[in-house]
Amino acid sequence: MPSFDDTAFRAEVRRFLHEHLPADMAQRGRTDVHPTRADMLGITALLARKGWSVPHWPTAYGGPGWTPLQRQVFEEELMMAGAPPNNIQGVSLVGPVVYTYGTDAQKARFLPPIREGRTFxxxxxxxxxxxxxxxxxxxxxxxxxxxxxxxxxxxxxxxxxxxxxxxxxxxxxxxxxxxxxxxxxxxxxxxxxxxxxxxxxxxxxxxxxxxxxxxxxxxxxxxxxxxxxxWDYAKFLLGNERVATAEVPRNKRNLAALVTMATRARRGRAALIDDPVFRDRVTQAEIDLRALEAAAVATLEAGDDSALTPSALKLQGCELLQRILGLQVETLGAHGAVFHPHDTFQQADGTRSGPDWAPGVTAEFLFRRAATIYGGSNEVQRNIIAKLLFSGQRPAPPARDESQTMLEQSAQRFAAPQRAPATRRARIAGGAATARAGWAHLCKTGFTALGIDEALGGMGGSSADQAVLFEALGRNLSLDPVAGCAVAPAALLAAADWPPEQRAALLGEIIEGRQIVAFADLDFAQFGLAHLDFAPPERAHPEFADPERAVPERAAPGRAAPGRADPERADPERANGGPSCRPESDGTWVLEGHCHVIPGGAIADAFLVTARSAHSGDCGVFLVERGAPGVQCADGRAIDGQPLADLALRGVRVAAASVVLAPGPAAHAALGAARDRITALSCADAVAAMDEALWITVDYLGTRRQFGAALADFQALRHRIADMYAELAMARAAARLAVTALDGPAAERSRYASLAKVRVARAGAFVGAQAIQLHGGIGMTDECAIGHYYKRLFAFERIGGDTHAHARRFAALG
Ligand SMILES: Cc1cc2nc3c(=O)[nH]c(=O)nc-3n(C[C@H](O)[C@H](O)[C@H](O)COP(=O)(O)OP(=O)(O)OC[C@H]3O[C@@H](n4cnc5c(N)ncnc54)[C@H](O)[C@@H]3O)c2cc1C
Known part of the structure; x- marks a missing residue:
């Protein structure tokens, strides 16, 4: 599971801290910027009694033998409980140097007192x-x-x-x-x-x-x-320091505190957290934190000893730290400017000035300006990243099993020829006929069967396998609409309430390319994804919930919250721009309305149309032939060349046998699963495109000369490259999270899919724009590949729900 949890272990740590961490120490740990010696040694001594004081040390020197995941959970629980720092300089910095490079006598002399909290x-x-x-x-x-x-x-x-x-x-x-x-x-x-x-x-x-x-x-x-x-020992030490300064646990504690503060802070009659502008900033911070956490855990688990990703983690983690603390200060209003570092600022009459959470907030904000200075400043981290990238270093490739390596090679062989701008131009100019021929070629490779159960005629394969395919498609700017015309139909048909032979027959036609079926879903951006899915049964990540805040009653799928009118039910066509459906007495259904920007629509023979029942408000899925009476199809293409279509449905009659999923909870569940799958896989595609855009730009800066030097020699441009890399690292972690979550519980799956969409799209917009900028004039031309990557990332950001819709959905599912 991607929740970075180890429930039993977390519970054990939490229980221990609850029972043994002195309350006054925890209180100081939460509010005091500068801990005392007694507290810093005290926490080490307390943990030592349990054998937990040196989590990163090998067992031979008293370490507990935890996995990187457990260490992360442990650090988080310490933070959440308000524990003071566990003698960082001793435990995390010099201890590892002593047991790695010290003599036996030095180990015997220096390690036990550090471990037991006796020396600082x-x-x-x-x-x-x-x-x-x-x-x-x-x-x-x-x-x-x-x-x-x-x-x-x-x-x-x-x-x-x-x-x-x-x-x-x-x-x-x-x-x-x-x-x-x-x-x-x-x-x-x-x-x-x-x-x-x-x-x-x-x-x-x-x-x-x-x-x-x-x-x-x-x-x-x-x-x-x-x-x-x-110097060698110092470099080893600083490498350890860099991963630690990604500050994931501290950021988690600060974000949880921020949610509590913003829930209690009032603006007029409302809580600050209910201000949509403020709430969005909190949501974006949480999204960034989740991606940062995923990247940090992946780096620890991979045991990657290059400075490349740790430096990116330090960059992103410290900037996030300052952002979240800035939001905390904002909850104080004018009191953010009042000096009360430790204790409440008292009035003459003994009453409090400012909210009771004010002490320490502004002081912590001020002191953490240093986060981007210490541990190697962020500018220095950018220098390190750029130096490594321009010297040819690349991040460790993802772990692949043998079959994934073969899949990657064959997908790369298939997609690479599509990449050259001239080939792409010819294919786009050829219109639907050329696109259909391209699709037929793809179907022959068997990729359309990937991820489909063998019992349903597919070739099996996991979500991670599908991501391998999508990475090759994205890297090579493939124009084949695999998400819309293979993955989504397969996901929906797998859930169809059809006789097995009917399902197998249509799936077989889709896999072999004898029939192209595109997923004509509601317009996410216009409609708001949060309203499309089921109501989340529970909060997936309670650590950011404020326990004192009443959870508003949620609406059931497609229904209005109690006491509120549901505009979509009243007039679904007007409210969402998507089609409506109504049953007839003879078992047929009638569809009315429009679907916009349907990926693969221009080459489709038929559509799987999502339509909402005007009666119940629930969604269903209907198979509609392109040539059926009342269907009007406007074919087009996306900015990056992918075939698209808009669909108008005027009194289109769908026979009972073509109702794939009748409106109701099963259809909602299947639609949620299909949307999350195409979102997560599209993120994998976009990350690979972004990755390629970055390397193309690195190569270009190495060869292009101005002012008598390679562009790669100019620090302003090197730093830009470093920031692109850091964004890419976060996007990659977010996409992997979403792909892993595809096989988990529905609420978590949807939340991570939306998280990934927001984080990957934001990174893609940055990387794409910078890639063009660093190419200068040549980047503006259709001849140059970089513009094509830019347009792919641009289209990705918009299709399948924009970042606003997905951020709202992420927040709603939290
Ligand atoms: C709160 C805090 C705690 C600290 N704790 C310790 C500690 O316990 N032990 C310890 O030894 N040190 C510690 N330091 C010191 C810290 O490591 C240094 O402050 C840091 O390395 C930066 O050095 P400097 O302050 O001399 O700034 P400078 O190196 O003078 O840098 C000034 C500015 O120029 C930028 N800059 C410098 N060189 C370049 C370059 N080549 N390219 C681009 N930009 C550049 C920097 O990023 C910074 O923005 C601490 C610092 C702080 C603020």
């Missing part, structure tokens, strides 16, 4: 003149017998005034090339010659420090690994 560490890397350019650090360590003598200054050393030890980068060989002369030294902060001076930060709190080192004698056996290799 600080990180001494940055210096006044060595920030982003850390390798230019100047703090000197000179060997003197069995000691090093250290002189220099560190700055921004978090919590050094509370710490016992400093892990420190020092220069041991000034003659060596910058990175090579650096060593990694462990320095006790009570050593003579050390002065720690706190720095007041923007929130008027204290945790940052300057550390002055004057003639500090450090035993030589405090050196980690080899002298001069400190």
């Amino acid at each position: 560490w600080a990180q001494g890397f940055s210096e006044p003149n060595a920030g982003s350019d850390l390798a230019s650090l100047r703090t000197r360590a000179v060997r003197d017998g069995d000691h090093y003598v250290v002189d220099g200054q560190k700055i921004w050393t978090s919590q050094a005034m509370l710490a016992d030890w400093l892990f420190c980068l020092v220069r041991t060989d000034p003659a060596a090339k910058a990175q090579r002369g650096i060593s990694f030294l462990l320095i006790p902060l009570d050593a003579p010659g050390i002065t720690v001076r706190p720095i007041v930060s923007i929130d008027e709190g204290e945790s940052l420090c300057e550390v002055f080192l004057e003639g500090v004698r450090v035993p030589a056996d405090h050196l980690i690994g080899e002298e001069g290799r400190g």
Whole structure:
């Protein structure tokens, strides 16, 4: 399941924290920007009693042996419970360096006190003149017998005034090339010659420090690994830090708190959360967080040690952190500007100024301006991503089994010839006849049978297999309407209330291409997907629900909420622009209305039309021949060349035998499943198109020269590429989430399909537009492939429900 849950494990962690985390510690953890030493060591000691204090460490050093998923759940539960940070510098940063590169004696000496919450560490890397350019650090360590003598200054050393030890980068060989002369030294902060001076930060709190080192004698056996290799150990440490700074658990806690705050905050007589503009911003933040979480878990599970995706996670995670905290401040109105960092700002008469959730909110917002600076600033992350991409590095390919690899190869062989602009132009110019010939060619490959049960005449295959096919179609800009003319009909016919032989006969014709049937669904954007599906039976993700908020009574499928008129029922044709249906006494049905922008419609012999009963408000699905009396078909094509049609139905009579799904709950369920499937697979298609657009642009910047240099040498353009990559990474994670959810419970499936549509479309709009921009004038031409990718992403965003409709649906299903 894609919910990143491990229910029993989560419950165990939650129970433990509920029973053992002191209430006052949890309260401070929720509101105090700068935790105390006692709390940070206290939480480690508390967790150590359960064997949970060092979740990332190998079992040989006391780690619990959890999976990446369990570690993620654990971090989340700590955050949600209000636990203070679990000695990050000790547990997450220096501990792994010691057990990976330290001697046995160092492991025995340093690891147990970290694990048991007995020593607190600080990180001494940055210096006044060595920030982003850390390798230019100047703090000197000179060997003197069995000691090093250290002189220099560190700055921004978090919590050094509370710490016992400093892990420190020092220069041991000034003659060596910058990175090579650096060593990694462990320095006790009570050593003579050390002065720690706190720095007041923007929130008027204290945790940052300057550390002055004057003639500090450090035993030589405090050196980690080899002298001069400190940079390698630091890179290892910073890699771990980057994944942690994706800040998924903190973002989850902040989002949950935001929902609570916005539910309690009033604007006039309404709750702020009910303001549609504010609510949309919260919804978009939740969508981004879900995609970020999926990308973070996938990176951890893949054990990918390249900095490429972790840097993208850091970029996106920290920007999201600041956005959510900004929304929290907005819930305070004018009180957001009041200084009450810890405790409530009291009036003279003892009454409170501002809402009771105000303490700490603005202070946290101010302090987290640093999130895009520490751990390697976001600009530096962009530099890292661009450097790797321009040196030819690519993200690890997705895990494929043998049959998926074969499928990928054959889909690529099939689709690649369609990709050249001249071929595409010829195919589009050939109109329906050429498109039908192309479809016949596709049917011969057997791809139309993929994902259809063998019992129904298909070739079987999972949702992930179907995604492999769609990726090849998207990457090569295929014009074949596989979603609309194969996947959707198969999904609907599989649920049809027909005799098995009738179902098998039509499916067989569709698979072999003897009949082309297009899915003529309601216009999602106009109609609003949230109204199309069943009412969600329960909230899928209760952690973002406010427990004190009454859940409004929901309408049953197609019916008005209690006490409200249902405009769609009153006049379905006018309300949604989609067809209506009404039963006749002889068992036939009559359809009236219009369907717009039907993928594959221009080459279809028949249509599976969604129509709503004027009587009950429920939807049904009807098989309508192109040439049937009363049917008028206007053929056209989408902006990216895919065949489309609009359909007008005027008193079209459908025989009982052609009623695929009579209006009612079964039809709703089947329609929901079909829509989610084509949405998720279209997302896989769009991600592959986006991926290709990015690499084409990377290659172009490497070859195109201006001002005597390759465009790839200009940082403004390199950063643009890095942002495109980060967006792509989030889109890819969202699409995978949606594909995985296709086989899960309906509410979760629909929610993730809509999430993916919003996230992939937003990324696609960005990547597509930037790809054109970075090509300059040539990107505007029909000759250049990039414009074709742009138009595919543009069409994807609009067809099958736009991002507004899907964002509303995501929120409604939450
Ligand atoms: C709250 C907080 C906690 C911290 N905790 C610690 C700690 O515990 N231990 C520790 O060692 N350090 C710590 N730091 C320091 C942190 O790692 C540095 O602040 C960071 O590396 C940036 O260095 P700088 O502040 O010198 O900024 P600079 O490097 O001077 O950068 C200034 C600006 O220029 C940009 N910039 C710099 N170089 C480039 C480039 N090549 N291309 C494009 N843009 C560039 C930066 O992104 C930034 O926007 C902390 C910092 C903060 C704010």
